[in-house]
Amino acid sequence: MSMSGIDVSGLSSIYSDMFTQTAKNAQADKLKSIAAEDYSKADDKELMDACKKFEAYFLEQVFKEMDKTVHINDSGDKSTSNLVDYFKSNAIAELASQSTEANSLGLAKQLYEQMKRNIEG
Numbered sequence: 001m002s003m004s005g006i007d008v009s010g011l012s013s014i015y016s017d018m019f020t021q022t023a024k025n026a027q028a029d030k031l032k033s034i035a036a037e038d039y040s041k042a043d044d045k046e047l048m049d050a051c052k053k054f055e056a057y058f059l060e061q062v063f064k065e066m067d068k069t070v071h072i073n074d075s076g077d078k079s080t081s082n083l084v085d086y087f088k089s090n091a092i093a094e095l096a097s098q099s100t101e102a103n104s105l106g107l108a109k110q111l112y113e114q115m116k117r118n119i120e121g
Contacts, residue, residue, distance in 0.1 A: 022086075044116075048108065050115075052101070055108040057096070059105070060092055060093050060096035060097075063096055064092055067088070
């Protein structure tokens with residue numbers, strides 16, 4: 001579709017690509033901030049929060065890989081697909097975070113106990 005010589009479908013594709021890249025950058029920044037923190041002087045609450053963040057990230061990656069196994073017959077345009085992927089990514093991250101808070105796998109607790117032993121030793 002063209003409006004006054006501007007290709008609107010091209011603009012929507014650019015915006016959807018930008019949203020996808022923004023989501024990827026946010027995820028990378030989240031990991032960098034968790035890894036950069038020094039937990040040697042952290043109290044128990046901060047240490048457990050870091051472990052829960054890691055468990056939530058781990059679950060998020062599991063959910064994303066599970067989502068890749070589902071085949072959806074999509075005949076829509078690319079820009080719509082990219083926007084859906086962006087919001088799906090945010091929804092999966094939120095689901096992983098809520099799953100960690102509500103029904104933990106126990107990974108955060110095990111990491112916490114191991115980190116506590118390493119810090120004290």
